[in-house]
Every structure is written in C-alpha cells, then in structure tokens.
Amino acid sequence: MPQVDAEQIVHSIAEETNTPEETVARIYADALDNYRADARILDYLPLFAARKVRATLRQNSANPH
Template identity: 80%
Template sequence: MPKTDVDQIVHTIAEETNTPEETVARIYADTLDQYRAEARIQDYLPLFAARKVRATLRQSAPTPH
C-alpha cells in the first residue's frame, strides 16, 4: 500500500476519533502487522485494520455526560 494511502487513512481516523495522528499511526501499523501475520489472503487487510482501529478508538474514548 502506498505511503500516501496510509497517511490518508491515518489522517481520516485521527479526525473522526479526535486522536493524535501519531497514536493512530502506531495502532494502525500494529493492527495491520497482526493481521498480516495471521492472514492467508491479504487483499483487504488495510480496510479491516482501519475498521478495527476506528472501533478500538471509539470504545476507549470517554463518553460525554
């Protein structure tokens, strides 16, 4: 995947979840590495990793009162 695509994914997730891009980039890279180690078919791994990062960050975000 080209670096510009990864940068755009990270930027979008950071904006959506109000999380620093450095944090999102680290979580995304870790998640993608984990998926790559376990997957036999790797075509959609960036999509799955982005979805997992979004879900993880939304679950860990403080809920407004």
C-alpha cells in the same frame, strides 16, 4: 484492488476520532501487523485494520480511565 494510502487512512481516522495522528498511526500499524501474521489474502487488510482502529478508539473514548 487499488493500492491503499496508509497515511490517508491514518489522517482520516485521526480527524474522525479527534486523536493525534501519531497515536492512530501506531495503533493502525499494530493492527495491520496482527492481521498480516495470519492472513493468506492481503487485499483487504488495510480495511480491516482501519475498522479495528476505529473500534479501539471508540471503545477507549467510551471508557475513559
């Protein structure tokens, strides 16, 4: 599997969700760390983390405080 560029993923999610890259990067890093803690296979973790970040940001935008 090709190496995933976290910076590119963060930038893409930031553009899609109109969220600052710093915020996306922090959420992405946290999600990736959480998945790595229990993972035996690491190949798809960036994909899962990106999906989690998008879902989190969508949920937060749908439920403003």
